Amino acid sequence: MNDIAELLDREAAPASSNTRKVFVKTYGCQMNVYDSQRMADALGADGYVETATPDDADMILLNTCHIREKAAEKVYSELGRLRKLRDQRRASGSEMLIGVAGCVAQAEGEEIIRRAPVVDFVIGPQTYHRLPQVVSKARSGDKVVETEYAIEDKFEKLPARDEKQVRARGVTAFLTVQEGCDKFCTFCVVPYTRGAEVSRPVSQIVAEARKLAASGVREVTLLGQNVNAWHGEGPNGREWGLGALLRELATIEGLDRLRYTTSHPRDMDDALIEAHRDLDSLMPYLHLPVQAGSDRILKAMNRKHTGDEYRRLVDRIRAARPDIALSGDFIVGFPGETDEDFEDTMRLIRDVGYAQAFSFKYSPRPGTPGADMGAQVPEPVKSERLQALQALLEEQQSAFMRGLIGQTMQVLLEKPGREPGQLVGRSPWLQPVVCDENVGKIGDIVTVRITRVSANSLIADNREVEP
Numbered sequence: 001m002n003d004i005a006e007l008l009d010r011e012a013a014p015a016s017s018n019t020r021k022v023f024v025k026t027y028g029c030q031m032n033v034y035d036s037q038r039m040a041d042a043l044g045a046d047g048y049v050e051t052a053t054p055d056d057a058d059m060i061l062l063n064t065c066h067i068r069e070k071a072a073e074k075v076y077s078e079l080g081r082l083r084k085l086r087d088q089r090r091a092s093g094s095e096m097l098i099g100v101a102g103c104v105a106q107a108e109g110e111e112i113i114r115r116a117p118v119v120d121f122v123i124g125p126q127t128y129h130r131l132p133q134v135v136s137k138a139r140s141g142d143k144v145v146e147t148e149y150a151i152e153d154k155f156e157k158l159p160a161r162d163e164k165q166v167r168a169r170g171v172t173a174f175l176t177v178q179e180g181c182d183k184f185c186t187f188c189v190v191p192y193t194r195g196a197e198v199s200r201p202v203s204q205i206v207a208e209a210r211k212l213a214a215s216g217v218r219e220v221t222l223l224g225q226n227v228n229a230w231h232g233e234g235p236n237g238r239e240w241g242l243g244a245l246l247r248e249l250a251t252i253e254g255l256d257r258l259r260y261t262t263s264h265p266r267d268m269d270d271a272l273i274e275a276h277r278d279l280d281s282l283m284p285y286l287h288l289p290v291q292a293g294s295d296r297i298l299k300a301m302n303r304k305h306t307g308d309e310y311r312r313l314v315d316r317i318r319a320a321r322p323d324i325a326l327s328g329d330f331i332v333g334f335p336g337e338t339d340e341d342f343e344d345t346m347r348l349i350r351d352v353g354y355a356q357a358f359s360f361k362y363s364p365r366p367g368t369p370g371a372d373m374g375a376q377v378p379e380p381v382k383s384e385r386l387q388a389l390q391a392l393l394e395e396q397q398s399a400f401m402r403g404l405i406g407q408t409m410q411v412l413l414e415k416p417g418r419e420p421g422q423l424v425g426r427s428p429w430l431q432p433v434v435c436d437e438n439v440g441k442i443g444d445i446v447t448v449r450i451t452r453v454s455a456n457s458l459i460a461d462n463r464e465v466e467p
């Protein structure tokens with residue numbers, strides 16, 4: 001999962017002058033984007049409306065990420081800025097609440113208030129349904145830290161999604177189906193910040209997906225830290241995996257496109273691969289992180305598969321769905337990584353071929369086994385390797401995009417473009433496609449021909465073509 005949250009524009013509902021306003025700032029992965037929406041909806045039921053800037057907010061909620069040191073530190077610099085804003089507010093006689101949610105909240109708890117006393121409340125991802133109570137306590141002047149793992153199901157307790165809000169957010173939506181992780185990769189904080197793996201029940205997911213479709217959503221991305229480990233009891237009394245769930249969701253009228261992220265290679269079972277073969281609405285794009293190509297490093301990372309096992313898996317997926325585009329995550333400079341190990345990663349990237357990828361320098365995280373391993377790789381070596389790896393991945397990405405020039409494809413129109421007269425949609429392979437506004441309206445799936453590539457976008461011919 002990747003830092004896309006900040007790139008997403010979220011529309012705020014208009015507010016009258018006497019309603020309370022909340023500004024939610026989201027860091028980290030798509031699951032945080034989803035959680036921010038659910039929290040905003042819960043606060044909406046409590047009388048708050050969302051606002052797009054901190055300047056006129058009565059409450060600021062930071063939904064944070066702990067995955068790498070830089071991500072976690074960003075929160076404290078933001079809190080420093082907010083302290084100034086709050087001081088100004090107080091000088092003019094008004095108040096502002098500041099809350100920290102998300103994975104830093106879970107990982108650091110009270111420590112956040114110790115380090116940044118400007119914070120009024122801290123709330124972990126398992127307890128968002130208690131947000132209204134936490135806020136009301138904080139408003140009465142108590143500092144609140146709510147990070148115990150709840151026994152109750154937060155999704156069941158959160159207010160249902162608000163149709164108006166869903167509409168305002170557009171024609172694509174996230175839907176978290178699985179949370180937490182039991183895999184314990186030795187570099188990763190997620191099992192500690194999000195807790196053990198939990199799957200939401202089929203009935204809850206289907207009901208939420210239907211509601212999204214009824215509110216104008218045409219594309220749903222199922223989310224989970226290990227989304228393909230999702231399992232639940234189906235209406236037939238049998239255990240369902242993600243493949244069966246996708247088949248069910250594909251029958252919902254109006255939901256024309258399905259995606260899911262993030263997958264672990266060990267959980268790509270036959271039923272899921274067959275869903276890619278059989279379901280037209282399941283988009284031909286798969287985010288399948290491998291992290292590294294060296295078997296020694298994969299073992300030290302506790303990924304529990306080899307480079308060749310990953311290659312064979314990719315072959316099986318491509319046999320089922322030949323036009324599938326792959327994306328991945330890579331870490332360079334894991335403890336003990338030698339030049340040869342790094343070369344193995346480069347070789348794997350060349351063998352597989354990615355349409356898109358995210359890559360990071362290893363960041364030692366307190367409390368994870370990797371942080372205590374010897375042979376930490378020096379920073380300059382990490383930087384050098386990251387540069388080489390990104391150059392290769394960028395080359396592959398631009399080759400993939402150039403390969404789409406001249407093709408016709410279906411595009412879901414999502415929003416106005418930067419220039420007047422443009423609409424921007426998404427290709428089946430997730431690239432933004434800049435179209436002329438006369439091809440259709442937002443929410444339409446239109447067939448267009450790609451004429452050229454510009455930076456990370458595809459540019460379409462100025463008319464719709466016959467499918």
Ligand code: SAH
Nearest residue numbers: 001187188225262289329330360361362363
């Ligand atoms: N559940 C997903 C990944 C979630 S974290 C999976 O198993 O693939 C998103 C990405 O952040 C990871 O894929 C990894 O590439 C990166 N990441 C996680 N911990 C990291 C760390 N300590 N240092 C650098 N990158 C890290």
Ligand code: SF4
Nearest residue numbers: 181183184185188190
């Ligand atoms: Fe982290 Fe590994 Fe779990 Fe992914 S599978 S969330 S990388 S521990």
Ligand code: F3S
Nearest residue numbers: 028029065066067103
């Ligand atoms: Fe970050 Fe937590 Fe997501 S650590 S990547 S926000 S699960």
